[in-house]
Amino acid sequence: MMKFMFMLLFIIPLCFLQNMFWLVYLFLMLMMFMFMNLSINIMNFCNLSYMLGCDMISYGLIILSIWISALMIMSSQSLLKMKFYLNFFLFNIIMLMLMLFLTFSVMNMFMFYLFFEGSLIPTLLLIMGWGYQPERIQAGMYLLFYTLFASLPLLLGIFYIYINNYSMMMYFFKFNSYECIYLYVAMILAFLVKMPMYFLHLWLPKAHVEAPISGSMILAAVMLKLGGYGLLRVMMILQKIGLKMNYIMVVISLIGGLYISLKCFCQIDMKSLIAYSSVAHMGMVIGGIMTMNYWGYLGSYIMMIGHGLCSSGMFCLSNINYERLGSRSLFINKGLMNFMPSMSMWWFLLLSSNMAAPPSLNLMGEISLINSMMSWSWITMFMLMGLSFFSAGYSLYLYSYTQHGGYSLGLYSFFSGVSREYLTLMLHWLPLNLLVLKIDYVMIWF
C-alpha cells in the first residue's frame, strides 16, 4: 500500500513539468494494473499492515477511483488543447486520488473522516476552477456547505464513539452498539448528504451541471460512493438504533427515488438528467444498506461499482456531445445518430447498462437490492417496481431524444468521435459488463 501511496506522491512533481499530460495518465493506468495484481485475501480486514486494512469493498472502490481518475485525465483533453492551467489540473487530480485512496484504505474512523473531508477541496477546486458558467460559484458553495454542515456533527459523533468505545478502529465497531438517536443522526447524516438521499440532494444536480467533465465524472463515480462506503462501515455500530430508525431512511430514499426518476423526464439538460438518475440509483443503494441484511450489503456494493462506471461513462458521452455542439440541451442534442452512428452505439450500450440490462453490474446489484428490500418488507415492492421501470424509461427517453429524429438545424460543422473518446467509453463499459463473469469476487465481500 505504501508503494502505491509513494507512487502517487512522486507523480506530483511530474504534474508540474511541461507536456506530461499523457504520462500522468499512463502512470495512473500502470498503477491500476499493479494494484489489480495485488493478492488480497477476501475476508474482512486481512493484510493489516500490508494493505492498511483494506477489505474487499475498499479494494474494489480503490480500483474504481484509480480507474476513474485515469479516465478523467483522458476525457478532459480539451484542457490540454487550450493549455488551461494544465499542471494544476493534474496536481488536483492526483491530490484527489491520494485522498480517495486513503479514505478507502484506512481503518481508523477519524482518519476516514479526515480524508473524506479532504477529498472535498480538490473537488471544489475542480468545479470552481474549471467550470464554465458563473453559476459555478453557487454550485461550489452548495457542494461545500451541504457536505460540511452534515459532516461536522459526524466528527463529534466519531469522538463520542471514541470516548465510549476507547477506539476508533472500524473493526471494533462490531463489538458495540449504541441506542442514542443523536449519535445515529450525527453519524449517518454526512453520508446521506454525500450519497445523496432525497431531500438532501439539492447540491448534486447543481454541482454536476456546473462542473467540468472531470469534475462530474469523479463526483458521480467516486464521491457518491464515499457516502455509501461510510454508511456500510457505520451501520456496524448503529445496529440497535438502526433497527428502530432505518425504516425512515429506506422510505424516504425509495419514494424519493421514485419522484426523482419521474423528475428525470422533465429535464432538458443531459447532465442534470444523468445527475438525477444517479440520485435515483443511490436511493436504491441507501435502501439496501439500511435494511442491514446480507443481500443489501452485497447489492449496494455491486450497485456502487456499477453505477460508478456507468454514470461516469454517461457524463463522458454528454461531454462529447457538448464539445461538438456547444450545448447540453436536449433540444439541440437531437438526431445525433445521423452524425455519429458509432457514438450512438456507445450511447445505447451505456444507457442500457444504466437501465440494468442483462450483462451489467447494475443488473446484478439491482437484483440483490430488490431481494434485500423485498425480504425486509413487501410494501417496498411498489416503489422498487416504479424505480426499475422508470429507470428504463428515462434511459430510453434520453437515448431516443438524443439519437433519433431529425437533427437541429442550427448545427455547424463538426467531426464525429475520435478514437480517444471511443477508448474512454470502452474503458467505462468493458469492466461494467465483464465483471459480471467473476461476480463471486464481489458477492462475498464480508
Added chain:
Amino acid sequence: MLFMINSNKMFFFFTLFFSTLISISSNSWLGCWIGLEINLLSFIPLITSPNNLLNSEASLKYFLTQSIAPINFLFSILLKLLMLNFFFHDLFSIMINSSLLMKMGSIPFHFWFPNIMEGLSWLNCFILMTWQKISPLILLSYYMNINFISIIMIFNCIIGVIGSFNQNSIRKLMAFSSINNLGWMMSSLMISESIWKLFFFLYSFLIMIMCIMSYLINIFFINQLFNINLNFFFKISIMINFLSLGGLPPLLGFFSKWMIINFLIMNNMFLITFFFIMSSLIMIFVYIRIIYSSLLSYSFKFKWFKNFIKYNYIMIINFFSLISLSGMIFSTFFFI
C-alpha cells in the same frame, strides 16, 4: 523588516516582548499588572507612523481602552487583596476576568478591536492578533470563572461570525475571525495549557502567513483581490492559507481544531463543541468569500495592473503554504 531600520521601534519591540514575559512569569498580581501596562505603553509607539492619520486615531483608541482595562484589573486585584476573607469569589473572578477580556478584545468588550485593526498596518495587525493576546490569556488561566468563561467563549464564536457578515475590509474580517478563534483559545485554555499552546502556535502561524501575504501585495479590501493580477502560485497560496485558517480537514488549521474538539468531547461539553463547529462552518463561508478570486482560475483581471513580488518572498510564501498544505497529512501518518 519595518522594525529593523528604526531603532526606536526596535526598542519598543523589545519592551513589548519583555512586558509579556514579565506579566506571564510574575508571582504576584501586581507584577502581572505592571507587565500589562508596559505592554500598552510599548505597543502605542509601534502603532504610530508619521505619514498615516488613521494610525494615530487607532493609537488613541487603543490607549483609551487598554488603559481602562488594566485600571480595572488593578482595582479588582486590590479589592480582592483587601476582602480576601469574604466570599465574593465569583464577583472578583468575573471582575478580573472581564478586565482581561477587555484587554484582549473579547466579547462583550470587543468593539474597539475591529476599529483599531482598521487603522493598523498589517504587521501591527499581526502583533495585535497574536502576541497581544498571550498575557491576558495566560492571566485568565490563573483565575478563571468557568461558568462565566463558558458563556463568553460561546458568544465569542457567535459574535465573531455575525460581525464578519457583509464585511468588506479584510482587516476587520481578520479581527472578527480573531474574536472567533478567541473562543477556541479560551476553551483550550480551560482544558489544558499545552493544547492552548498548540492552538495558539498554529493560529499565529496561519495569521502570520496571512499578514505577510497581504502586506506583500498591499491589500486591505476584498474587492482589491478581484482585479489584482497575481502570480498563479501566489493565488493558490492565498487559497490554501485561508482554507487552512478556516480549518478544513486535510490542511494544518484543522489539526488544532481536531485536538480541541477531541478534548472538549472527552470532557462531555457537547453543546459548546456544537456551537464551535457550527460557527467555524460559517467562518469558512466568510473566508471563501475572500478567496473567490483565487478559486476561480478563469476570472477577470486587469492586464495593466500587475503586481510584482520579490522572488525570495514568493519562495517563503510557497514554503509556508506547503507546510500548511501537507503538515496535517504528515502528522496523520503517525495515526494510521
